[in-house]
Amino acid sequence: MDYIKIAANVLDNLNPDYYDIRYSEGNFTAMSTEKSKIKSLSSGKSTGIGIRVVYKGAQSFCSTEIMTKDSISNAAKNAFKLAKSISSKNHFEIDMGKLPQKRIKAKAVGKKLPDAMSLEEKISNILEFSKYGANIDKRIKNADIIYSDSLGSGMFLNSEGTAGEALIQRVRIGSKISAKQGARIEASGDARGAIAGLEYVFNDKIYEIINKNAKESVNLLSAKRPKSGTYDLVLDSEISGTLAHEAIGHATEGDAIVTKESVLCGKLGERLASDIVSLSDDPKLREFGFIGYDSEGMKPKKHNLIVKGALNEYLLDRDSASKLGMKPNGASRAESTAVLPQVRMSNTFFEPGDMTKEEVLEGIKSGYLLSGCVAGTTNVMSGTFNFTSKCCYRIENGEIKEIMLPVVISGDILTTLKNITHVGNKLKFDPGYCTKDGQDVPVSSGGPYMRLIKGQLGGI
Numbered sequence: 112m113d114y115i116k117i118a119a120n121v122l123d124n125l126n127p128d129y130y131d132i133r134y135s136e137g138n139f140t141a142m143s144t145e146k147s148k149i150k151s152l153s154s155g156k157s158t159g160i161g162i163r164v165v166y167k168g169a170q171s172f173c174s175t176e177i178m179t180k181d182s183i184s185n186a187a188k189n190a191f192k193l194a195k196s197i198s199s200k201n202h203f204e205i206d207m208g209k210l211p212q213k214r215i216k217a218k219a220v221g222k223k224l225p226d227a228m229s230l231e232e233k234i235s236n237i238l239e240f241s242k243y244g245a246n247i248d249k250r251i252k253n254a255d256i257i258y259s260d261s262l263g264s265g266m267f268l269n270s271e272g273t274a275g276e277a278l279i280q281r282v283r284i285g286s287k288i289s290a291k292q293g294a295r296i297e298a299s300g301d302a303r304g305a306i307a308g309l310e311y312v313f314n315d316k317i318y319e320i321i322n323k324n325a326k327e328s329v330n331l332l333s334a335k336r337p338k339s340g341t342y343d344l345v346l347d348s349e350i351s352g353t354l355a356h357e358a359i360g361h362a363t364e365g366d367a368i369v370t371k372e373s374v375l376c377g378k379l380g381e382r383l384a385s386d387i388v389s390l391s392d393d394p395k396l397r398e399f400g401f402i403g404y405d406s407e408g409m410k411p412k413k414h415n416l417i418v419k420g421a422l423n424e425y426l427l428d429r430d431s432a433s434k435l436g437m438k439p440n441g442a443s444r445a446e447s448t449a450v451l452p453q454v455r456m457s458n459t460f461f462e463p464g465d466m467t468k469e470e471v472l473e474g475i476k477s478g479y480l481l482s483g484c485v486a487g488t489t490n491v492m493s494g495t496f497n498f499t500s501k502c503c504y505r506i507e508n509g510e511i512k513e514i515m516l517p518v519v520i521s522g523d524i525l526t527t528l529k530n531i532t533h534v535g536n537k538l539k540f541d542p543g544y545c546t547k548d549g550q551d552v553p554v555s556s557g558g559p560y561m562r563l564i565k566g567q568l569g570g571i
Contacts, residue, residue, distance in 0.1 A: 112176060112178070112180070112300060113121045113384065113512045114134050114160055114183055114266075115132050115134050115160070115266050115268045115280070116183060116262065116273075117180055117182050117183045117187075117297055117389065117439060118132045118133050118160065118186065118408075118427070119132060119185040121187040121188060121431075122162070122164065122187050122190075122191060123182050123269070123270075125164060125187075125188070125191045127164045127166045127194060127270070128166055128167065128174050128535050129164070129165040129207045129269070129270050129271075130163060130164045130165070130190075130269060130270045131157075131162075131163050131267065131268070131269035131270070131273075131407065131408065132160065132161070132162050132163075132267070132268050132269070133160065133263060133265065133266075133267055133316055133445070134156040134159070134160045134161075134266045134267075134288055134448065135157070135158070135159060135160075135263060135265040135266075135447065135448050136157065136263070136264055136265075137156065137157055137261055137262060137263030137264065138154075138156050138157070138225060138226075138249050138261065138263075138524060138544070139153075139154065139156075139157070139259065139261040139262075139263075140154040140230065140233065140258075140259065140260050140261075141154075141232070141260075141283065141368055141501065142151050142234065142237060142257075142258050142259075142511045142515075143256065143257045143258070144237060144238065144241040144254075144255055144256045145253065145255055146240075146245075146256065147235060147236075147238060147241045147242045147245050149238070150255075150256050151235075151454045152234070153451055154230060155205055156175060156393055156411055157176075157447070158178055158482065159174060159175065159176045159447060159448040159449055160174060160178070160183055160186065160421050160448055161173075161174040161379075161445070161447075161448035161449060161450070162174065162176060162186050162187050162190045163189055163190065163449075163451065164190040164191050164194040164505045165207055166194035166195050166207055166494060167194075167195075167196050167198035167199075168204035168205060168206070168570045169190075169194045169195075169197045169198040169204070169205075170194060170205040170451075171190050171192075171193035171194035171197070172190060172193075172450075172451050173186040173187070173190040173193070174186060174428065174449045174466075175447055175457060175557055176214060176237065176449070178467065178507075179556065185243070187346065189321050189361035190234075190381065190544070193463070194523050201505070204432040205430045205472065206429075206430055207429045207430060207433065207512070208429050208432060208433040208439065208477040209271075209430070210271060210273065210409070210439070211271075211273075212271055212272035212273055213273055213297045213408075213410065214273075214274045214275070215267075215273075215274070215275040215276070215277075215402025215403070215404045215408065215410050216275070216276045216277070216403075217275075217276070217277040217278070217279070217404060218277070218278045218403075218467055219279050219280065219306045219401060219403065220262070220278060220279070220280040220306075220308065220356065221279070221280055221306075221307040221308020221309065221310060221311060222310050222503060222529070223308035223310050223328045224262060224280065224308060224309075224567075225260045225261070225262050225280070225309065227308070227422060228309055228313070233252050233258070233260075233518035235439055236313055237258050237335060238271065239428075240254075240256045240286070240317055240318075240321065240512055241255070241256045242254075243318065244286060244288055244321040244324070244325055244345035244427055245255075246327060247288075247321070247322065247325040248290065248329050249289060249389065250287050250292055250327055250329055251287070251288060251290050251328065251329070251330065251422060252290065252296070252437025253287075253288070253289040253520055254262055254286065254287075254288050254289075254321065254325070255284045255286065255288075255289075255462045256284070256286055256289040257280075257283070257284065257286075257287075258283070258312065259283045259284075259304075259390070259558065260280070260281070260282045260283075260309065260312075261282075262277055262278075262279075262281075263278075263298075263410055264271055264277065264279075264280075264340075265277045265279075266278075266402070267404060267405075267406075267408045267460070268408075269271060273408040275403070275404040275408050276397050276403075276406070277404060277498055278402030279306060279400075279401065279402075279403060280307065280308060280310070281304070281305075281306055281309055281399065281401075281553060282300065282305065282308060282309065282311050282312050283302060283304030283309045283312070283399065283443050283542050284303060284304070284312040284317055285300060285301060285303065285304075285305070285320070286300055286301065286302075286317070286320055286321045287299070287300030288321065288324040288328045289323045289328060290325075290328040290329045290331070290332055291332075291400070292305050292332040292333075296408065296498065297328050297329075297331035297332050297334075297502070298323040298331075299323075299325075299327035299328040299331065299483075299502065300324055300501070301320050301322065301323065301324055301482075301483070301541075302320075302541065302543075303316065303317075303541075303542065304398075304399040304542030304553075304555075305397060305398055305399055305542070305555075306339065306397040306399070307397070308401065309341050310459065311537065315463075318430040322565040327501075327502055327514065330514045330538070331502060331514060331516060332558050334502070334513070334514050334515050334540075335515055335516065336515060336516040336517075336518070337479055337503060337505070337515050337516075337518055337568060338554075339568055339569045340475070340478055340567075340568060341565055341567055341568075342478045342562075342564035342565065342566055342568055343475045343477075343478035343506075343562065343563070343564050343565075343566065344478055344480075344481055344483050344563045344568070345471055345472060345475070345478065345480040345481070345506065345555075345560055345561070345562050345563075346558070346560065346561045346562075346563060347480065347481065347482045347483065347541035348538070348539035348540070348557050348559065348560070349433070349482070349483045349484050349501075349541045349557075350481045350482070350483065350484045350498060350553075350557075351461055351482040351557075351558030351561050352459070352460060352484075352540065352541055352556030352557040352562070353460075353487055353498055353556060354461075354496075354498070354527070354558075355459050355460055355461050355540050355556055355557070356456060356545070356554065356556035357487055357489045357496065357498070357523050358489050358496040359375075359390060359416070359417070359524055360390075360392060360426075360456045360492050360496075360503045360556075361373075361456075361461045361489060361547075362375045362457040362491040362494065362524060363375055363392075363422075363424075363425045364372055364425070364426050364429030364442070364456075365425050365426055365427040365435065366426060366428075366431050366453065366454045366456040367491055368425050368431065368491055369431050369435060370491050371493065373491050373492065374491060374492060374493060374524055374525065375422060375425075375494075375524075378391070378422050378424070379422055379423070379424070380421060380422065380423075381421065382421050382529035383417060383420060383421065383422055383424055383525060383528045384417065384420040384527070384529055385420050385514065385531070385532070385533050387419075387464050387529050387531070387533075388417060388419070388420050388421045388461070388528060388534065389415070389417055389418050389419055389420075389461070390416045390459075390460070390462065390472075391413055391415055391416060391417075391459070391460060391462055392414040392416060392426060392442070392456050392457055392460075393414070393457065393458050393460075394411035394412075394413075394441065394457035394458065395411050395413060396457075396540075396555075397457070398458040398459045398540045398542070398555035398556045398557075399540070399542035399543070399553050399554060399555040400456065400457035400458040400459075400542075400552075400554040401457065401458070402444065402457055404441075404571070405428075405431050405441040405442065405443045405444060405452075406443045406444050406445045406452035407428060407439070407443040407452060408570045409439060409440075409443070410441060410544065411441050412440060412441055413426050413447070414440055414442065417528075418486050420528075420547070424440065426440065426442035426454055426455075426456065426555065427436070427439050427440050427442055427454065428443035428452065428453075428454050428465075429443070430540045431454055441511040442454050442455060442456070443455070443508070444457070444550055444552050445480050445550065445552075446550035446552055450550055453490045453547055453548060453550060454547060455545065455547065455554075456554055457553075457554060458554065458555040458556075459554065459557075460538060460540065460555075460557035460558050461534065461538075461557075461559065462534075462538075462554060463535060463536050463537060463538040463558075463559040464533075464534030464535060464559065465522075465536050466533055466534060466535050467536060468535055468537070468560050469509075469533065470533065470535075471533045471560045471562050472506060472509045472510070472549040472562075473509045473536050474509060475508075475509055475562070476507070476508060477504055477506070477507060478506040478566075479503045479505060479515070479518070480503060480504040480505045480511055481500040481518070481520060482500060482501055482502050482503060482504065483500055483501025483502065484498050484499065484500060484501065485499050485500070485501050485517065486498070486499040487499060489550065489552075493523070494523045494524035494525055494529075495521070495522070495523045496521065496522060496523070496524070497519055497520070497521045497525075498519065498520050498521075499517055499518070499519050500517050500519075500520065501516055501517060502514055502516065502517055503515050503516075503517065503518050505547060517521045517571040518568045518569065519568065520566055520567065520568060520569075521569060522566070522567055530563050530565050530566070531561055531562070531563055532562050532563075533562035534559055534560075534561050534562075535559030535560035535561065536559060537556065537559050537560070538557055538559050538571075539558075539559070540555040540556065540557035541557060542554075542555050543555070543556065
């Protein structure tokens with residue numbers, strides 16, 4: 112049954128100013144362990160269709176997970192009825208602008224699809240990883256493993272004739288190792304994820320991650336906490352990626368620019384950092400945040416947000432672009448067909464420079480290397496942020512010394528960007544999920560090693 116065509120036929124007869132229809136179906140598996148036993152396990156299939164209608168500047172949305180002709184037709188009729196009912200009343204106007212017709216097809220899957228391995232085999236492997244971690248050291252009390260895989264297909268059609276089709280496979284695996292000595296408990300964790308097949312997660316790489324986390328958690332049992340103060344800092348890929356995504360990426364989102372709730376409002380073309388600093392968001396990269404097309408049917412393109420220190424562009428959907436007098440750039444994403452799209456990031460990162468890790472460290476008499484990020488808050492209106500590292504390492508005369516306990520790095524976007532003085536040459540991504548207005552979408556954030564002068568550290 113052509114689900115999209117059913118909805119399109121209904122809407123064509125009703126003649127709204129604009130409509131778009133998103134259809135998706137997919138299979139997923141997710142599990143986690145605790146004390147080398149399965150703690151949670153879910154596996155299933157999801158299907159749905161979402162219909163957005165714009166009539167005289169009023170926007171409405173209806174969705175259904177019941178894939179019958181009547182259910183889809185009713186959803187389409189209700190979407191039009193809702194838009195029409197508020198079109199003469201007070202409402203937030205939406206302006207979709209005009210875009211040329213196009214057709215987009217995207218297929219991004221790995222060698223081994225999710226059904227290449229039975230659920231029982233996946234469970235067996237995950238438990239083996241957990242047991243392996245638990246037996247590395249007698250002080251390790253828990254070796255938790257998280258795992259997920261999905262294979263989803265989608266279709267898009269709008270009233271302008273834009274059409275899209277996509278098939279995407281996404282996998283993710285990670286570990287969190289906890290160690291205990293006396294009353295003291297410390298932990299370390301990492302994850303890896305991408306647009307790839309099962310071969311990406313079921314290999315020896317997970318053992319390297321588990322060993323690294325186990326070593327860090329055990330060493331943290333005797334670690335001290337750095338004193339609060341101002342230091343020269345080196346940020347690893349995870350915490351530089353967090354800075355890219357949380358502190359800067361969200362501030363470039365078009366909806367925050369339209370409402371003037373971003374510290375970066377009105378700063379296009381303004382120099383924010385030295386010319387060694389560039390920051391991008393690229394949905395074409397086959398990292399965890401890859402998309403085949405955005406939720407408004409636009410072909411993905413790289414967003415060069417900061418180019419050689421200057422703010423170059425914002426992330427825009429069709430509505431925010433129209434209101435700002437700019438062109439949309441494919442930054443519209445929705446968690447599922449059950450919700451409206453929003454302006455969102457994908458794979459957000461600091462571009463690598465030309466320095467080795469040793470060169471980034473060179474010349475630091477006394478400072479810290481911050482590793483990982485476990486929590487953080489950002490106020491995009493004021494530009495202030497606070498991030499908690501997973502751990503840190505003392506730097507003395509350009510050399511990395513002993514591991515130390517987690518610290519909080521705080522600051523504001525505009526000052527921090529100006530204080531980045533060295534950028535490494537190796538880019539690494541970390542997978543995760545970004546939450547905005549109740550919607551979670553898969554993203555990646557990353558960067559190279561970077562030196563930040565006058566960094567503000569505080570305790571926890």
